[in-house]
Amino acid sequence: MSTTEKVIFEQFPYWEKAIELNSADDRAELLVFVGCGTSFNLALSLAAYANMAGRKAIAVPGAEWQNRPSAFWPEWRNTHVVALSRSGETTETVAAAKASRAAGAFVTAITVEPESSLAKNCDRMVAAETHPDEGIVMTVSASLMVLLGLQMIGQKVPASVVNSARQLASALDSALPGIIADRSHFVFLGGGPLFGVALEGALKLMEMSQIMTQAFHPLEYRHGPISLVDGKTVAVMLYSSDQREAETKLVGELREKGAVVIGVGGPGDLELAVDVDLSLAGLVVLPALQVLGERAAQARQIDTVSPRHLTKVVTLA
Ligand SMILES: N[C@@H]1[C@@H](O)[C@H](O)[C@@H](COP(=O)(O)O)O[C@@H]1O
Numbered sequence: 001m002s003t004t005e006k007v008i009f010e011q012f013p014y015w016e017k018a019i020e021l022n023s024a025d026d027r028a029e030l031l032v033f034v035g036c037g038t039s040f041n042l043a044l045s046l047a048a049y050a051n052m053a054g055r056k057a058i059a060v061p062g063a064e065w066q067n068r069p070s071a072f073w074p075e076w077r078n079t080h081v082v083a084l085s086r087s088g089e090t091t092e093t094v095a096a097a098k099a100s101r102a103a104g105a106f107v108t109a110i111t112v113e114p115e116s117s118l119a120k121n122c123d124r125m126v127a128a129e130t131h132p133d134e135g136i137v138m139t140v141s142a143s144l145m146v147l148l149g150l151q152m153i154g155q156k157v158p159a160s161v162v163n164s165a166r167q168l169a170s171a172l173d174s175a176l177p178g179i180i181a182d183r184s185h186f187v188f189l190g191g192g193p194l195f196g197v198a199l200e201g202a203l204k205l206m207e208m209s210q211i212m213t214q215a216f217h218p219l220e221y222r223h224g225p226i227s228l229v230d231g232k233t234v235a236v237m238l239y240s241s242d243q244r245e246a247e248t249k250l251v252g253e254l255r256e257k258g259a260v261v262i263g264v265g266g267p268g269d270l271e272l273a274v275d276v277d278l279s280l281a282g283l284v285v286l287p288a289l290q291v292l293g294e295r296a297a298q299a300r301q302i303d304t305v306s307p308r309h310l311t312k313v314v315t316l317a
Helices: 003-009 012-020 038-052 062-067 091-102 140-152 161-180 193-209 218-222 241-256 278-284 286-299
Strands: 030-035 056-061 080-084 106-111 124-127 185-190 213-216 233-238 260-264 270-272
Touching: 003 161, 003 286, 012 140, 012 161, 030 038, 030 062, 030 091, 038 056, 038 080, 038 140, 038 193, 038 278, 056 062, 062 091, 080 091, 080 140, 091 106, 106 140, 140 278, 140 286, 161 260, 161 270, 161 278, 161 286, 185 193, 185 218, 193 213, 193 233, 193 278, 193 286, 213 218, 218 241, 233 241, 241 260, 278 286
Parallel strands: 030 056, 030 080, 080 106, 106 124, 185 213, 185 233, 233 260, 260 270
Antiparallel strands: none
C-alpha cells in the first residue's frame, strides 16, 4: 500500500476530532473565502454553500484578493475574510489576510498549522489536527478544511458523514480498475457547491498522475468541450440532487459518444450511492476523488509522495 493511499484511508479519525470542534461563526453576513490551489477550490465550494445557507459569499484566489479586491467586491471593509491554507504559509494567502486586516476586515484562518504565519495574522483561527504523514499533495487537510468551513457557516456535520465518505471511497476504489483501464482523458463535472469539488478532483488527478484534465459545470460541458469525448474518456459526474434529471441526460449523451461515466450519486457505467444530500455531498465525495487520483498515479507508476515540480508550500520571494 502506498503512503498516500494509507493516508487517504486513515483520514477519518481526524474528521471525528474536527467534528468535535465548534467552528460556528455568524459574525458577518458578507464572506470572502480566499485560498490558493486546493484551498481555492475548497473556497469556491464553501462560498456556494454559504450562499445557499442565506449568507452572501464569494471565493477569490489569494493573489487576486491581495492585489485587486475591487475587481471582485467594491465594498470590502465590512467583509469577513476566511483564509484557507493547509500550511498557513502560502505567500499570497498570508498577504491577502494581512491586507484584509489592514483594510478593516475581520479575518478567520482555517488551517491545520496553528503556529503558522497565517495563524499569527488573523483575528480568529479554526485549526484541526491532520495526519502526520500527509505528503505534498493535499488530501486529509482538504477534507478537514471543508468540514470546518461547513461548520463555520452553520452546517451541522453529523458523525455519520465519516462512514458515508469511507464507504464511497472504498466503493469507488474497488470498481476503479475496470473503469479507468486504458483511458487517458478525464473530465470532472459538478454544479453549485460541487463545482469547486469537481475542480479539486481534477487538480488531485493532475497533481498525482500528471494527466491533463479539466472540470466544468455539467451543462457547460455541452457547449464545446463535448467535442473531445471519445473511447478514451472517463467522465466523473458529481450529481446534485436538484439537477439530477438534466445531469442524467448529459451522462447518456457522454456514454453514447464513448465515455465511461463514474456516476457519483446517480447513473453511470459505475453508479455510486451518496447517502447524504447536497448540503454535505461536497465533503463526503472528497476522499473518493483523492483515491481516484492516487489509483491513476499508481497505474502510471508515479509516486505521489513527491510529485514532480510540486512543493508542499509555494512561497514567493
Ligand atoms: N502544491 C501545493 C498545492 O497542493 C496546494 O493546494 C497549494 C495551497 O497550499 P496551502 O493550502 O498550504 O495554502 O499550495 C501548493 O501549490
